[in-house]
Amino acid sequence: MADIDLQPFFVGVKYWLADGSEHVITAIGEVLPSDALLEKPEKEPTQDELIQQFTLDIQIRLDDFARTRNYDNCLSCCTYAVSAISKFATEAQYMIERRDANWSIGYEILSAVQSGSRSIPSKAELFNELGPLEWPN
Incomplete structure (x- = not known):
């Protein structure tokens, strides 16, 4: 063989x-x-990738919230601030206040992350820190 x-x-x-x-x-x-x-x-995400996802999460959250009242997104809702229809103007003003508050808190968190005084929060932790998004009655 x-x-x-x-x-x-x-x-x-x-x-x-x-x-x-x-x-x-x-x-x-x-x-x-x-x-x-x-x-x-x-691979572990880079700091830049984490920051990009962090800011995207905030924007998506705001856009999704605006869609609950049938606006295209946060920006679309905010454009109604000068609407002659009081319901739209009221909702737009509230959206502007929520947008400003969310980004203000978000940038405070981001500043602390970039200074090394805290780690970047998970999405759930971030949304908890940003507080609830609820339309007023």
């Missing part, structure tokens, strides 16, 4: 290294490195 040269066959297998680099095995006999990861590693 002839000797058969069996070689590992991992051709096409995709793997990642801890630095996030992606690799694919292309040759018969090539094996996975001992430090290979079979799933893409989650």
Whole structure:
């Protein structure tokens, strides 16, 4: 019986290294490195990415709140501040007050984060600090 040269066959297998680099095995006999990861590693977000998400969360929260009264978004609602229809003008003024309060608190938090005196809050923690958004009756 002839000797058969069996070689590992991992051709096409995709793997990642801890630095996030992606690799694919292309040759018969090539094996996975001992430090290979079979799933893409989650990278920690940078401070800039965290800040970007933080500000986006505030804006989405305000936009979603405005939509509960059928405005396109926060900005759309605020444009009704000079409306001749008192309901719209009242809602716009309230939205402006909520917008200003949310961004004021948000920027205070952000300043503390950037100075290193606190860590960036989770979305739930942030919304708790911003307080509830409820339309007045």
